Amino acid sequence: MSETLEKVAVQTEESRTQTRRAFIKGGLAVAGTVMFTKAAEAAYDPKSAVKAYAGKKEITDVLTDGPQRRMLGKGIMSSTYSMPSVYEKEVRKRTLEWLTPDTLATISMTPIQSMHGMIVPNGLHFDRFHGGAPDIDPATHKLVIHGLVERPLMFTMDDLKRMPSVTRIHFLECPANGALEWKGIQVNSVQWTHGMMSCSEWTGVPLSVLLKEAGVKPEGKWLLPEGADASGLVRSIPMEIALDDCMVAYAMNGEALRPGQGYPIRLVVPGCEGNMWVKYLRRIKVTDKPLHHREESSKYSELMPDGTIQRFSWVQETNSVITYPSPDYKMSGPGRYVAKGIAWSGRGRITHVDVSLDGGRNWKEAKFTSVALPKAWTRFEFEFDWDGSEMLLMSRATDETGYVQPPMAQLRNAVGTNGVYHRTAMVTWLIHDWKGNRAGEIENVQF
């Protein structure tokens, strides 16, 4: 941001001087004209548009109509729930069969390389199953809040929807995102390197309101939310995180949760491990101690090089990735490129994204092309000129806590390669020489 700040400061200084000069020259009316002329001169020369296309062959064949121009399309009710265009078949969730022996306890990945904006559509949200996705009837589903509360309560779906609600945009990420590549390169798409993640708009009841409704007691220090599905998954959530910004969500991106995302309700724990966002939520027990469930001991804990094991690693740390150009794409010759990507942090807002073209020696600040909301995807773009020679493309995010995304070598030195979870280091795309036999290919490499 320091560079941006400087730019802003300089511009303000300039325009202030201009305005003052205009005033001195002859009053307000003139000031307007002067400023307009000045701006037009500096800003736009239509003739420049021709230059960029010099040497490209002009199309002279007369364009003819396609068949769609001469016949009618489908009727208004041909689909009561719209599906993507038939030409979008490649944009789909994918899984890796070798990850687990069972399709009921595994994960699918979001095609991050094809996503635009801050929101992943519901149909493309990655899924993590621990016992398949059940179909739960909202008419019979219940949520019970009990344990260290003055008045244990049961809520129906109708009850929950009558309560006050809140709507917020947050990313949801499996802490195993990136885990395939602790020991080197295995995969060749952002879908595989970062696809255990999505970003959605969530709507639900603030958890603090529900807990207070039940009369949460001061000795209640932990929350044990549990699902109604075959895995009966539980996590232990400290009261501070629960009261901060959690919610019991019934909607994502404007409609009911999808069955793979916990229909009819799930816990939303912004910025924290996806595993904590318990789906099919049926019960929240308030306790004075954590459960140490399997998902906070045998799994979702990180083995360190010295054989010690880190547990309760709730927060998803600052991270970023360039989605274009990335291994799914090819360069189309030397020239100007607009690199696009996403950055996110479980601790709050993203404040900077920097891009390096030389393996991390020098960096330039990218610009944000979306709002930077706390614990949400932030979109960035960065323009560069490619001269056709080999290039290393990397991005590095910084969040409002001042935490800077580490290079892979640094993370590996600190935590080894056996942790499985929380590999949030930078990734590197190698752009092949335009003259070589892999001209323009973009390869996933690792420092």
Place this chain on the structure above:
Amino acid sequence: MSSSNKTLLSLAIATALLSLSGCNDDNKSSTGASSAPTAGKSTAAAPSKSMEDIIIDVYGGYGRGDEKHRYLDAELNAGKFGTFKDRRDPNHPYSSEVDDKIDGGNKGNSACKVPKAFNTVWENAERNLNAEQHFYGYGTPIAEAAMKKWDINVYPDGEGLPAKGVGMTIAEGEKMYLTYCAMCHGEFAEGAKGYLPLVGGSLDMAAADPTEPNKFRTLGNYWPYLTSFYDYIVRAMPFFAPVNESIGEAGYLGITGFIAFAEGLTYDGGKNLQEDTFFDSEMLMKVSKEMPNADKFFCDDRPTTHTVRCMTNCDDSVVGDGKGNTKNFQRALIGPDGKPQYNVLQREDGADVAAGVGKGDH
């Protein structure tokens, strides 16, 4: 009346605190925003604050030396890093370690906490808890006793376990295991057909060389409490029919005993379990006190890395391979055709096996 006054007052104090520490907070951004137009309006006189200062006031001054952190307390943040050892001290701001041991101090059975450095989490929680609340009365009261079947939590201190005397011998437990578990986890719980092994991992999990393959994580080396194992298998196993009444509490205890036996776990200071050992909740707790790697677990103390946001001519330690070499990168294995070999399906093939959208079940 007085309560809303109190709320207002505490909000004012909170706002003051927040602007001091420069925290990220909704109330605060409106305070911050109001200062910008004021500065803008005073066109005649030279603005008392530069645009830059205003932006720093509102957004915090990252990368400018005078760090004002909006999320972390600046003072705590200043001391945020340090060695692993430092951070495992409960008093370190980044430590989530706590002193109170929930099972009387046995084997680091600690609860963990949100690190002090995450000050906005603590402040928001406090504010939300004390914010005025209307009680809606939309829920239905339910007796704790009505939760008997749902509440199957078993905690490391033994709360939630079946009564003493419910159980079976380890030999009987083995029969149960063979009936309900072996088809997936293998006859000796060694893992089969890609399903997880439950026993046989080495106790020394250290890996000096980062290229060493991951070690198997099994009951003995990666579960700090046997209670967690029991809790999990009742809750979620056998995979196709969990909370299984034909296994029952005695059966689940027997299976736990058999797997503990197969893994060579001990009780009462190193005694071995035997085929004819009667395995009930009392025995389970004895074994749980001697889980070999329980004291290896520590509470999350990240961040583990400290990188500065360097812009030009960065230090070798953060460039390329960490020694400044940008040519020294790893690639996928190169196949005979000279192309990299990836552990993924090709796009075209992928279409049919991919989960979800392709199958038309949006």
